[in-house]
Structures are given as C-alpha cells and as structure tokens.
Amino acid sequence: MRFAVAQSGGPTCAINASLVGIYKAAVEMSNKVHNRLPISVIGVRNGIQGLMDEQFVDLSCELTSAEMVDLLRKTPSTALGSCRFRLPAVEQDESLYRKVQYVLQKNAIDAFFYIGGNDSMDTVAKLSKWLTEQGSNIRVIGVPKTIDNDLVGTDHTPGFGSAAKYVAMTMQEVVRDSSVYRLPSVTICEIMGRDAGWLTASTCLLRANGEVAPHLIYLPEHEFSTVQFVHDIQKAMENHRSVVVAVSEGITLPHSAAYRSGANDAFGHAYLSGVGKYLEQLVRDEIGCKVRSIELNVMQRCAAHLASATDLDESETVGRYAVELALQGQSGCMVTLQRDTGIASYRITCSHIAASSVANVTRTFPAAWINNEGNDVTEEAIDYFLPLIQGEVLPTMRNGMPEHFRFAT
C-alpha cells in the first residue's frame, strides 16, 4: 500500500506531529503484518499544488532514525511546505480533478491525507466525492490543524494548545515587564484570529496562575465600541496601575478600511496598521497615559520551543487515527477530538466527521462564555482551555538554540 501526505494552510507547531503520526502508524502496521502488507509513505510538498506537480519526498529515505522522527515531530511549521490553494468546484475546472486522480493512480497511491484547516477540508470533501463518483477506491482523509481552533465537530484543533500556551506564557512575561514603573500604563496585546476569538480568549489562562491580568479581553464574537473600550480602560485604571488588554485582530473597528491603509507617509506610502496600533493611538489620544501595543505575530503559530506536550501528543494521535480510518475504507472525512464528559480528569478520544460539514464553517467562541459587557470571558473558558496547554516539550538543543528538522532533498 502507498500513502501520500500533504500539509496546507498556515503553519502551526503541531502540524509535523500529525505527519509523524501518519508515518509511524504506517510503519508500525507494516511491521505488524510481517511485511505482507507493507505501507510506504510519500510526503507531498506544498499541499495539493505539489501533488499535481508530483513534488514528492520519500519519507522512509529521509527519516532514517527514531531521533530524526522525534526531531520532525517537534519542529515548527510545515516541513513539507504549504499552499493557499483551494480546488475550485468540479463544474468550474474538472481538469484539475483529473490531474490529481492521474497523479494518484500513476503513483499507486491508496490513500491521500491532507493536514489542514477549513479550506483543506473543502478540498478533502470535493476530491473524495469526485474520486468516488469516478469509481476510484482512493481514500481521502482530512487531518485537522489550526491555531484558530475554529473547526466544527471537534472539541478543539491540533495546533491550538501550543499557540495558547505561547500566548499565555508570553502575556505572563509581558505582565511582569509592564508593571515595573510607578506611572500608570496600558499594554495592548493583539492576538491572531480573524473570525474566531478562541486564542485571544485563552489569555484568561493567566488567572489559573494567580494573575489578575488580562484585565480586559475583546473578541470578534462581540460587537466592539471604541467609546466603551476607552471607558473600560479608564475603569480598569482605577484599580490597576498597569492595565493589560488582550484583543483579537478580528474585532470590527469603525472605518476599518481607514485604519488599515487610509494614511500616507511623506513619500505617499500607505501605512499598514493593525488593531493594536489603532487602539494604542486611541488610548494615547483619549486618555493620554503611557501606552504600548504588542503584536504577537507569527510567533503564535511557530514557537515550538514551548509547545504543549498535550497538543503534540494529540496531533500525533489524530494522524494515527487517520490511518485507521483509511484502512477501514473511510473517505471524505476529518478526524475529530472528543472530550469525555462526566469524568473529572481530561480524556480525549478520536472520532470523525464528514469533511463537507467542516468546510467553510467557522466555529466561533461560545457567546455564553463572554460576559455581558463583552470585555471578558467566564470561568468555563479557563476550565475548557487549561488541559490543552499542559506539559512541556523540551527542544533538542545545539549551540544554545533548538535543532530543527529539514528535509535534505
């Protein structure tokens, strides 16, 4: 048997762990049946685009030791590269589907695993449907990943826990940094998540460690008012000398076009400015205190040196489970994580859902977990997030820096 695996969408710290999960499950199954059914695994570069171009990596040739597999598992970003390409509808361009089928058949691929988010599940749904209609037996399985935690059908998404751990740990350090002076100050942390506020909400985790901060949390799921924001800050400053705010990049600002590119510098260049910088200036103008904004930027999705061990374990597990699904003859589905309820401790089991019901849908942060004022989250959120960031993954160090896996070819 032959498997092909590709990675797609924005990188995370855990997406290589899912690749490793698929690879290890294939190797272990090959060994189990005494090589009567050996499974080889091909790595596909740059997602579905690389599949069409036959940009392949022979994983068994590259992963020559357990140490290398372990290194790949904890290396951030997509080791196979990624793409931002979505299959168009069959009616729009059938030739792409024929091309993919041709390549899969030519290379004797029995199952194609696509590790990605929303858009990737759209590709999984479309491609599996078309292959089935063509009478092909090739299976297409979706493996979830996104730091946004916004896929439906799953308790949470692989990659999210590590991002949440990074954001919480970084904000905790920023809280220490911002509270050293006597002068009142405001610090605004802008956090990723255009459509869903999960990652921004997860900053409530600091309170599990006895911090009061963040004093205010703003999510895209709740209407945002600059007047209310300034009022909230002023109220928080009555009780706290150093106010720390978590704000999602996805909140809707008034005249949002204007704050992004409405201004030009001396050379006529349009300025780019995010939500954080905008709110920083708003506080400076309206309150006049010391204020700083911090954009956590791509570090949120690539800071593997403090990945969550729980996240990496689960990411490997969903990869392994995807192999089981393929061997069961499933296709067009995505692996999901289900949290066992009714038990005190945290326990996860895998299941699956039709990829078509995941594609193009955003699972937003529950309205019931946002306070009435729309500037904080409730205790339930802490309980939900806390298990996801548990455990540390020690990087393999060389020269005082982590060693990263890179494919040689």
Place this chain on the structure above:
Amino acid sequence: MRFAVAQSGGPTCAINASLVGIYKAAVEMSNKVHNRLPISVIGVRNGIQGLMDEQFVDLSCELTSAEMVDLLRKTPSTALGSCRFRLPAVEQDESLYRKVQYVLQKNAIDAFFYIGGNDSMDTVAKLSKWLTEQGSNIRVIGVPKTIDNDLVGTDHTPGFGSAAKYVAMTMQEVVRDSSVYRLPSVTICEIMGRDAGWLTASTCLLRANGEVAPHLIYLPEHEFSTVQFVHDIQKAMENHRSVVVAVSEGITLPHSAAYRSGANDAFGHAYLSGVGKYLEQLVRDEIGCKVRSIELNVMQRCAAHLASATDLDESETVGRYAVELALQGQSGCMVTLQRDTGIASYRITCSHIAASSVANVTRTFPAAWINNEGNDVTEEAIDYFLPLIQGEVLPTMRNGMPEHFRFAT
C-alpha cells in the same frame, strides 16, 4: 551591616539574578562569620525614587526558602520595580542628594547597590562622589544590566545573553514559518537597540546552527540607505525564495520624523510606525512581493522562559562581586566582566571600572565586524556571541505556565 539594593531602567530576564547574587553573598557572609557581622539586605522599590520615599522591602522576610530565591532568580523583569529617574547635577538640585544621604543614614545603610545601565551608572558616579565629599562612608556600587550590551569597560552586559538567545531562537522559528510557501517573500524582524546594534547583530548566531538566514543584517552603526536596502533585498531574492532580514530599531531612515508620526488616519490621529513597518511598506512598493514585518517588542527583554543559563549565572556572579567590592571599601565603581583571552574555552572573571567612565557613553558594535556593504556581520561576531547564549534555565511550571516570583508586600 545593612545593604540596600535597587533596580533601574528597562527590565531584563537577568536583573533579578543580580539581586539574588547580592542577597546570597550577604547571607553567606553573615553565616561565615558566625553572625558576628550579620548583613541584612533591604530591597528598594522603584530605584532611586523609591529610596528617597523609603519604599522598602525586607528581603529576608520575603525570601523565606531556597525555592523562593531560585524562583526570584529566574523571574523576568525587575521584581523591585524600576524608575527612569536620573539624579540631576549637584549644582542643579543639592536637596535630592541631601535627601538620599538622610535616608541612607537614617536606615543605617552601609552600602547601596544600583543594578542598571548607562543612566544608573551616572547616578552611582554622582551619588558616590557627593557622599565621599560629605565625609560619608556609605559605599555606592553599580551592577551592570542591559539587553543593549552597550556599556563600556565590560566584555558584555548581564541580560544581553538571554535577550540574544530569545532573538536567535525566535528568528529561527520565524525562518521555518516564513519558508513554507512557493511564493517569494521577505520577512523583516525589527530588533531593539536604539544606539547600538549588538542585539540585532547577534542574529548571526543562527548560522552556527546551519541556517543561512538572516540574509541581511542592518545596524545603527552603519549608514542606512533605502535605495541600497531595496537593491540588497532584490539581490538576496535571486538566491533565496524566502528572505529574512534583521534590522535594528535604531537605523536612521530618511525623514525619520515623518515615518514615525507624520501621517494621520481618518480621525486625525497620528500614526505610530516603527522601522520594520516602514521597510515593509518600502518593499511592498518597490518590489511588490509578499512581505511581513515583525517587531520582537518587549518579549526581547522579558522572555525568561528561555533565558541563557550562562547569562543568569554571570548576572548572579556580578551581584556577588559587587558585595566583595563594597566590603573592600570601594565606591563609585561598576562591576565588569572580563573574557579570558588566549584560552580556547570561554572563561569570565570579574573586575571593576569607575562608574563615571561608564555613564553617558555608548559602546557600539565594532565597525571591524561589519562587512563592507554594511548589510551583514563577520565570523568574529558569531565567536563573540556564541558563549553568551549557552545553557537553558528550566522555568518552574504550574498549570502549564511558568511560576513567577512576586513580593507579597
């Protein structure tokens, strides 16, 4: 005997390790002489300002266990708070000097330790000179700290190694993140250091781990030309699909006033934009490729979860040495770190220098270590930086996040 310790200036990951060094040395000396000469240590809040206001913390009451001392040692930022206050010249306001002397004498302080950078050494020099002129026997000792590494008389400064380790590790992860797509792209990392490029230059450390990035490095020590910058980027893009650039916040841009606040948004707010955002827009306009800028912001100085063990050890050592200097009767000096030359391995010994010769002087990055084009550093820089980031400091974890020390009172 009674010591007073204060912290000043911008926070670092290692400034509490120096506080611990002073505290431990005092405790150990007290024990050594069988309490015939016990030394108590008072923590002063918010630097010299807190000294004048007698904002004190009794360290022996707060640091009740070895675990707490260890926790303080690896907690980022200034646990005692900080200030941005410089003593004016005696001629300008003698009353402040009288006030400081009054407080020191009233509290029977024999030695005052000031952990800080450039400005703090100015205070050390002025205060010790005045006290001596008054016939006072109170010693004033400067303990260096700054992530900028720009103090003269010392091989490097405590706090710098941890910042360099953070910057290198983060850039390495950003390199992984930025290279996943097929499209050519440019990533610009803006790094702290207004007057000296040490921290930006330290990104060359990635090459010790087999990375090619950063492909370009720009320091304030070399003239900056936007025309040359665009040309450099274009040339780098001929050989690398994903170009990663390290740029100091301190480079001089044309019309620098304009790019910082010359533009207004739709509400008439002035935009704040740093060097990174400016260069991002320049690349977008002139080259038109995918481009992103990343400001490493205060994380550079507070990311204690990946502090350099070498840095924390040395920071504690300079604190201990400061106590030795005070007991020897020294005053008005700053502890320095001297690198043993002529031996293959890295070894540091402590010495001291007059604080007056450190104050108001910036030690810039050596011109001889910058290449002719002014867009990279030489091999000597890697050799200089590499020992400073060695060793890891494991945070004490609680709930998946580091535990931080905070004074109870």
